[in-house]
Amino acid sequence: MEQSFRTAKQLFKTPHDPLLVEIYQESALTSKILNSFLSTVLDDTVGLAPIYGSKCTLTTLSISSESKTILVRLTNSKETAAKKPGRLSVGRAVLQRLLLSDLIKPGFQMDKLAAALFRDKGLRIKNGVDLLSIAKGSRLSPEALLFVLGGEASLHRATVLELFQQEEKAPGTDILDTALQAWAAYKAAVLKRNAKLLVKLAKINTNMIDEMHLDVLSKTIRDADRLVALKPTRQKNDVKKHFVLKKGNLGLTSTRFKTRLMRTQGSQQRIEIQTVGSHGQTRVAAKVTKVDGRAAILSLHGPLQGTLHSITTIGREPLTGAEKARWAITLQALQRTSTILENPFVQRVWLPSKKISWLDTPSSFIAIPLSFPPPRTLNTSQTNAVNTILSNMDADRITLIHGPPGTGKTTVIAAAITSIIASSDRNRTVWVSAQSNVAVKNVAEKLGDVGFFDFKLLVSKDFHFDWHEHLYHKIQRNVIRSDDFPEDVLAVERLLRGSRVILCTLSMLSHDKLSDFTRIVPPQTIIFDEASQIEVGDYFPPLERFQPTLRKLVFIGDDKQLAPYGQGDIPDLCSVFEMEHLKERAVFLDTQYRMPVPIGKFISRHVYGDRLKSEHAINAAGSCTFIDVATGREEKCGHSWINLREVDIAIRLARILHAVGKPYRIITPYDPQRSKLENALKAAKIPWEDKCFNVDSFQGNEADYIILSTVRSEKIGFMNDPRRTNVMLTRCKKGMIILTSRRFMEGVAASTLVGNMAKAWGVLPSSWVTVNPIIQGTFRPGT
Structure with missing residues (x-):
């Protein structure tokens, strides 16, 4: 035994005897120790509570009866009980015997614990009970916790909430807390009121779940947990x-x-x-x-x-509706009350080795020809992409369109939609979704540009009202705000006015009041734009919710641009574009129209293996200019960076562009720098709204002229990420001005994408400009 002590239990207003806590290393755990603990067990119930370490991996398991808790420090090695049961260490075999016994094993967030036991330690559990599932409302709310423990009247509320609020506590202070959490789980399970509710609750028995399915579920749960952990406190x-x-x-x-x-x-x-x-x-x-x-x-x-x-x-931001839905689905799958992993779309994405049957997922038998209103035309690769979206072949049930910057991804979406609505199939519906509101808005504007207005765009009041109403001026008549969602089907039908095309964010697809919309316009084809930014687990809610009507999935994106949020911290986080069995069939859009030809050719060579062609009226090298901000220095600002000299030069450039009426945007990879730039525009009395952007919020956007503030002067920083850098360098339609240090670009940063661009342009006359012409006001874009 590593340690033994007694602790008072002060969660309940009713006094309880002290709890005996014994701490063991896993390697020291024996049958004798386990049997000694089991002799204290009443009601055939033991409470469980975990400690998670870095990367949300399971490090310690606490197991409690009424009077005693044993706390087991687990080894790091993964000895998979399911695959090699004869090779378990003695301690782990003892632990597996307990986990697979007939005892009831309640815990708070048992889904997370059951997944971690399998993923980190190769252990499976029988009769796991997720206590929070019996609570009404939000399962992970403080109110749910208080309800499960018997109600606020019987508890010391502040003590209970502090016990389960771990995110701000220092490492090493959680041993006692975890022992008390396991005891609290036991007490909650044996409360008379809860016992009646728990009898009806489906148990988690991972020993009954197929290993491939458990691999998918445990990774999906772990990814969700790590993404929550990335939220700032x-x-x-x-x-x-x-x-x-x-x-x-x-x-x-x-x-x-x-x-x-x-x-x-x-x-x-x-x-x-x-x-x-x-x-x-x-x-x-x-x-x-x-x-x-x-x-x-x-x-x-x-x-x-x-x-x-x-x-x-x-404190961390509460879970969104979509995040809650994702957790609920994986919990139900572990409880075997959901058949999500039998869904053929889910199997095609996550279980490629499974033989898939589409018999229960009928396709439309009506062929749909391509119909795109003149005078607009599609190039060959765009035509192939649209035809693949319109295809009713089973091989195309899931379609990937790989679209580099400026290749007309929204044009392809618009052409597919106009074709479907113009076809003889008067019942076919299309839903278009994306991670960001701006991406959805861009698709809506493209539909308007081609003369198609028979669609509705659902947007949350939180995003729209008082914040971004100006973004929707062109399509205001098509917008339905969440606070205007009707309460009944007939009102929704009147609001939709026969529209069979609905646009909304991925999060909106989990909205509580969406059911009436989907009843009138059942999701059959769902097109996901910016899909390379969406972590695959985020598709679980719509795939579960729309399984009865879903016929086709289309993913449009570019794995050379922004990755799913958190991939820098969670390397194995992936979008559908990182799944080779899906990407190998992707249609590649091969012609970009946004960037001047020299920029397009450079991006094609260095990012897309010379597969990307450029068609543009501007063929001059002067479309890109490097400004040598030699005296600019990177400065630490919180956990990020600023460069005040670059702010000064960027504002001078903005003044020049504003004076000559050239549309521009300023983008930078660092948020504090974005704030400095915006505040400097305000101070200079230059129009500042929607002028300064972080790179991450500008994917999918463009402007005639782009000013880039790279910020760094000593270390590479964000330029280590070629995907973010690619986004930064591909936003301009006419010209780009890059603020950086020539010494830095020719030295430390020479091997980065920006460094290679500086090298390519450095051999050309006048590609590098000092700050003097800018200060003097004689600098003109393109000269």
Whole structure:
């Protein structure tokens, strides 16, 4: 035994005897130790609780009865019980015997634990019980936890919430907490009220699940868990300095959507307000009680004194509706109450070795010819892509379109939609979705550009109202905002007015009130734009929800542009474009029309293996200019970087472009630099809204002229990521100006994509410009 101690149990208002805790290394675990523990077990129930280490891997398992908890520190090696049961270590074999016994094994988030046992340790579990499944409402909310433990009236609320709030605690402080969590799981399971509910609950028996299926489920759960862990636990909120204080309520106005104040109801997030006054800095806790667009009302938990210094949200952002749906589906699959892994679309994506039958997923037997309104034309590769989307062959049930920058991905989507709606099949429907609202909006505008307006775009009020209404001016008549979603089918039918084409974000596909829309327009073909940015697990909710009507999936994207969020931290995170059995059949769009020819040729050679052709009116090398900001220096700013000299030069360039009426955007890879650039435009009294962007938020967008602020002057930083760099270099339609240091580009950064571009342009006259002409106001784009 590594350690033994007794601890008081103060979760419940009713007193309990101290709990004996014994800690063992897995290698020291024996049948004698296990049998000694089992002698304390009552009600045929033991509570389980885990400790997760780096990368969300399982490191420790706590097992508790009424009076005793054993806490087992697990080894790192994965000895797969399912594959090699005879090669288990003694300690792991003892643990597997307990996990596969007939004892009931309740735990909080048992889906996550069961998946981790298999994925990290090769262990399977029998009679696992997910306690939170008996709660009403959000399964992962504080209210669900309090309900499962018997209700707030019987608990010390603050103690309970602190026990299960681990994200801000230092490593090494969680041993006692985990022992108490396992004991709490036991106590929750034997409560009379819960016992009746738990009898009806499906158990998790991973020993009954096919190994390939369990591999898919455990990876999907682990990826979701790691993505949640990447969410910041502290977020500074950008707000206006002016505020209104009335009767203990603080009225504020958010200035940036990404850092906006959001309601914290149903989560453990809290707001910390820092003020500066005559007595120094003070902090006041608060809770957001109302949000209406940019305006927010905060209820203060103390007096506000001094000048407002900062507003900070503490605690991770609650799960979105789509994230909750994903967790619910994988839990149900582990409980074997969902057949998601029998879905042929799911099998085609995740289980390529399975023999797939499409008999229960009928296709349309009506051939659809390509129909795209003149005078618009499609090139050969675009025509092939559209015909593949229109194909009703089983081999094309899942279609991938690989579209490099400027190759007309939205044109292909528009041509497929106009063809379907113009066909004789009057019942065929199309849903178009993407990760971002901007990508969906771009598709909607393209449909409008080709004269097709018989569609509806569903958008959340949170994104639209008071923040991005200006983005939708061209298509406002097609927009249905989430707060206007009707409550009944007939009202939805009147609102849709016969439209068979619906556009929305991937998150919106999990919206609670979408059912009436899908009843009127059942999703048959779903086209996912920017699919290379979507992690494959995010498709589980729509594939489960629309299984009865779904006939075809189309994924359009480019694995040479932005990867799914989090791939830098989670290398095996992937989109459909990283799945070779799918990508090998992708249709490649081979002609770009956006960038001047020299830029297009460079990108083709260095990124797309010379497969990308360029058609453009501009063939001059002057379409790209490097500005040698020799005195610019990268500076640390929080966890990111800024370069103030580049800010100065970028604003001078913006003034020149604005004066001559040339449309432009400024993009940069670092968010603090984006903020500095935007604030500098404001200070210079130059139009600033929708002018400055982070690279990650600008994929799918373009502008006549692009100013790039690379920021770095000593270390490569973001340029280590060729996908982000590719996005940055492929946004301009007429010209691009790159702010950097020549010394840096010819030295440390020489082997990066930007460095290679600087090298290619460096042999040309006038490709590098000093800052002097810009300061003097004599610089002109393209000269």
